Amino acid sequence: MAAQWGEPAPTRQERIQPDKSARVLVIPALVGCIVALTLGIYGRLHSPTGVAVDVIGFSSPGTVKAWLATGAVIFAVVQVVSALVMYGKLSFITSPPWIGTLHRWSGRIAFIFTVPVAVHCLYALGFETFDTRVILHSICGCIFFGVFTVKMLALTRKGMPNWVLPVFGGLAFALLVVIWFSSAFWFFTTFGISK
């Protein structure tokens, strides 16, 4: 009986997937460093003007920034919680299908909130070193944007080790919290919470 063997099922033609390697981080890390350094150097060399564009509805540039920063932190918390759900770390919550969308959008909104604050800070106040609070704020502010850049660029690359996103995401969050404590929190506790 001549069994007619059909063509063998096509085998997967892809190469064996290369090991995930941290080497894919080199370029994003480099870009992140350039971003952080550029912000810091601009902040230091540019002479602060004490004034920048005003936003209507708030009593002063200080309150605009404090509230925007607080908004950014709130969305960042949503970021962290949604990440925990996505990674299955919150076992009592089943990951809904929209969790990824929530994570991405809360992140985008948080980031967009930080941009006007950072522009005002760098343009009107500069990179200051006259006391510990401002040194911490200035340094963390620059590093935050570098870390965020790395995280965004890392998302576009394949073959990234599994620790990259949680580490950079967590780092971005931690830095944002330090930035918020050294500015908005100080502002609200010094001048009171007002619009």
Next chain:
Amino acid sequence: MKIKTPIITLLVGVALAVVLLISSMSAVSAKKAALAAASSSAAASAPAVTASAAASTAAASAASSAAASPSASASTSGSFVIPPHANYDGEVQGNLGAVALVVHDTFAVAYFCNGSTIEAWFSGTPDNGKLNMTGKGAASAGATLTANYALGHARGTVVIKGVSYVFSIIAVHKPSGLFQSIANVRGATIKAGWIVLANGTEVGSLNPDVNAAGSVSQAAPKLDLSTLTADDGGTTITATAIDAETGTGLTLG
């Protein structure tokens, strides 16, 4: 090739930053233009501040008639706006004390103190955002203060008896600012200065005898900001604000 969404996020952020930076720069030049326009229209009514009582009433009326527009030419220096009237104060680097700077047209007064034994008063003439001030009065002789000031911000160095104090301070408004009291207490002329910082903290020193060569300063008694009085060992002394916005106190001792 489809651009990946994280890149879009970054690009949107950069675009927003660029837009805000450009509008900030035009906001600063608009402010310069407004100040320049106001100063040229109010230049005719700017009185020269001369001495004590006459000065404070003249300055007060000039300030009230030109409330929104300064009564001396504002100028610009690079990307800075140099205000004709401004109060600045803040701590110096290294937690070594505080400094206050008051600029009003052709007068500038400054004060440094560490809340105890080190203090100095300065006077000088503003020069387009630059200040080179010298110690005012025998007790502050030899001290110098150099600074650059602009809208919202001032930076400089105080040197007292060979020790440098670097500062980078912000513009402040009532109730923060600089206060001074000169009074006769227990037969001697005392001179006290208080710097009220933007966060409400008060730093003040008091010279118990301005006419005695070796007089050592001490911590000033707490100034009550609602009454502008303080209690110096049983004697109530009254303080005056040295304030650029109202033009008061600039020609005190």
